[in-house]
Amino acid sequence: MSPIISVSGLSKVYGSGFKALNNINLDIARGEIFALLGPNGAGKTTLISIVCGITNPSTGSVTVGGHDINGDYRAARSLIGLVPQELHTDAFESVWDTVTFSRGLFGKPKNPAHIEKVLKDLSLWDKKDSKIITLSGGMKRRVMIAKALSHEPKILFLDEPTAGVDVELRKGMWEVVRALQASGVTIILTTHYIEEAEEMADRIGVINKGEIILVEDKATLIQKLGSKRLTLELQAKLDEIPAALAPYNLALAEGGQQITYHYDTKGDRTGITSLLSDLRTAGIRISDLDTEQSSLEDIFVSLVKRS
Numbered sequence: 001m002s003p004i005i006s007v008s009g010l011s012k013v014y015g016s017g018f019k020a021l022n023n024i025n026l027d028i029a030r031g032e033i034f035a036l037l038g039p040n041g042a043g044k045t046t047l048i049s050i051v052c053g054i055t056n057p058s059t060g061s062v063t064v065g066g067h068d069i070n071g072d073y074r075a076a077r078s079l080i081g082l083v084p085q086e087l088h089t090d091a092f093e094s095v096w097d098t099v100t101f102s103r104g105l106f107g108k109p110k111n112p113a114h115i116e117k118v119l120k121d122l123s124l125w126d127k128k129d130s131k132i133i134t135l136s137g138g139m140k141r142r143v144m145i146a147k148a149l150s151h152e153p154k155i156l157f158l159d160e161p162t163a164g165v166d167v168e169l170r171k172g173m174w175e176v177v178r179a180l181q182a183s184g185v186t187i188i189l190t191t192h193y194i195e196e197a198e199e200m201a202d203r204i205g206v207i208n209k210g211e212i213i214l215v216e217d218k219a220t221l222i223q224k225l226g227s228k229r230l231t232l233e234l235q236a237k238l239d240e241i242p243a244a245l246a247p248y249n250l251a252l253a254e255g256g257q258q259i260t261y262h263y264d265t266k267g268d269r270t271g272i273t274s275l276l277s278d279l280r281t282a283g284i285r286i287s288d289l290d291t292e293q294s295s296l297e298d299i300f301v302s303l304v305k306r307s
């Protein structure tokens, strides 16, 4: 199926001359939850703002539901709900009015039943007549989500939806997002909580200094997480791995002074015992060993450091 969002060759140079995005190419599949990770200033909000038509791209093109965001702005924008990173709501309006007004902005006919459902899903129903100013930070954030859902968008952007939201509420939001996905909405979220990406996303993208440096299925990443690495320091330098040890897929490093072995911690057996005994048989002596497990966080940190 064709992607619901297609970004190609997208770059952004701000008026200050700062290049915030450099040649971004990214397709978002219909119905997926895509998590965009990256350090502060990486370009996440800039990318979202361009797709949502708030910021102009410098070069490149974006289509949303097949509509070009420049040529066919209205059609593209009507498919999108955006929960921006910065909270801004009219403090003295009631929850009900502000959410109803948001729907009106998209030229959609009134639909009180839909607004009621959205407020109930977000546990805001008992606050519907409260002025925004009287709500807590977490409640205000949920009002922003309600506003973004008011016009029944097909795509929802959540720019750090759970920043400053307590653990319980955060889990509640994850459920709301999952329910939205089940109803056919495509979701793109940014987060600084790796755990959130692990929990929610079908795919994970990492952006750093304006460039996408990784896009991968979460399942593939998790598989990498489930694997551990055993490093063996050798007493004597080795020119090559003996053929008898081929089944272990060993790698030789540090100029033949080190062997690394990957094994699955979730498997029935790690193969370490037989590896050690086969090494001994092959006459390879070990001076030291070490094991290491990578987490999504490690992968993220090392990716960002490297680039």
Ligand SMILES: Nc1ncnc2c1ncn2[C@@H]1O[C@H](COP(=O)(O)OP(=O)(O)OP(=O)(O)O)[C@@H](O)[C@H]1O
Pocket: 014, 015, 016, 018, 020, 038, 039, 040, 041, 042, 043, 044, 045, 046, 047, 085
């Ligand atoms: N209007 C602007 N004019 C000039 N530079 C800008 C503007 N908006 C953002 N930038 C710069 O572009 C870069 C990317 O900013 P952006 O807000 O997209 O980052 P981010 O990944 O969303 O970061 P965070 O995790 O802190 O929200 C930053 O260096 C920022 O200072």
Ligand SMILES: [Mg+2]
Pocket: 044, 045, 046, 085, 159
């Ligand atoms: Mg941001």
